[in-house]
Amino acid sequence: MVIYALESLTIIVQSSLIVAVLGREWMRIKRMSPVDMVFISLGFCRFCQQWSSVLYNFCSYFNPNTTFWYISIIWEFTNTLTFWLTSLLAIVYCVKVSSFTHPVFLWLKWRILRLIPQLLLGSLLISCVAIIFSVIRSRIKFQLISMMHLPGNNTVTERIKKLLQNLLIFQQLVLLVIPFLLFLASTISLIASLCQHLGQIQRHNIGHCNSSLKAHFSALRYLAFFLIFFTSYFLAIFITIVDNPFNRRHWFWAWETVIYAVVSIHSTLLMMSSPKLKKVLKVRCWGLETA
DSSP, X not given: OHHHHHHHHHHHHHHHHHHHHHHHHXXXXXXXXXXXXXXXXXXXXXHHHHHHHHHHHHHHHHOTTSOOHHHHHXXXXXXXXXXXXXXXXXXXXXXXXXXXXXXXXXXXXXXXXXXXXHHHHHHHHHHHHHHHHHHHHHHHHHHHXXXXXSSSOOHHHHHHHHHHHHXXXXXHHHHHHHXXXXXXXXXXXXXXXXXXXXXXXXXXXXXXXXXXXXXXHXXXXXXXXXXXXXXXXXXXXXXXXXXXXXXXXXXXXXXHHHHHHHHHHHXXXXXXXXXXXXXXXXXXXXXXXXO
């Protein structure tokens, strides 16, 4: 429980720093790049997600007989939005950095970077529509649970309850699998493009390409870590939705610790991949050392 609380505090601080740094930069220059738009949206979304996770986990753990469905709905909404924003960030990086010359890819590169506000709004609308259906199903489920206490045959009520549960699982999986596949395709395409470009630089074997080689190796390293940790987070959420073997009370905090350790590492990698955030972190660390 203590480790989970420390991880949550770390994620909240990381998300707050992302929003504060990029928000201040936005106020200073009155404009924001497509990548920074997605970054600040993802930071704010993850901030809300972590607070809803903390509230739900502690409230449900210390009050197991009470259903905090409204907090779980907020977490489900922010989790779905986080997946879509992460996939959007991967797509933006792919079209911005990749060196593919296919006409379709060039058209996408020209269009997507100009449609980031609309894509952000689309991600928000998808999450909102999904949550509306989740709220309706939750209300029907509670009505069915109350009906089961009435005298009579509860077989039909139990079947409807099971059907609603299966529909909820199917909806959650679809809403998470689609952005995850987009993230996977974008990241693998970007890695392939960087490897191809890296091979071209090495074949030329020019001395002034050393800095370019280092930049490409660094980018590949970050992408590999992104792929590993976001895939781990997806698999952890997938197991939780389908059939969580660690849902028992004595395994609860261990499972939450594993999930949010991955989230914390992924947030750290996101911050280190942004030049503006990396610069602020270096300045703060240098200030602490000199102090």
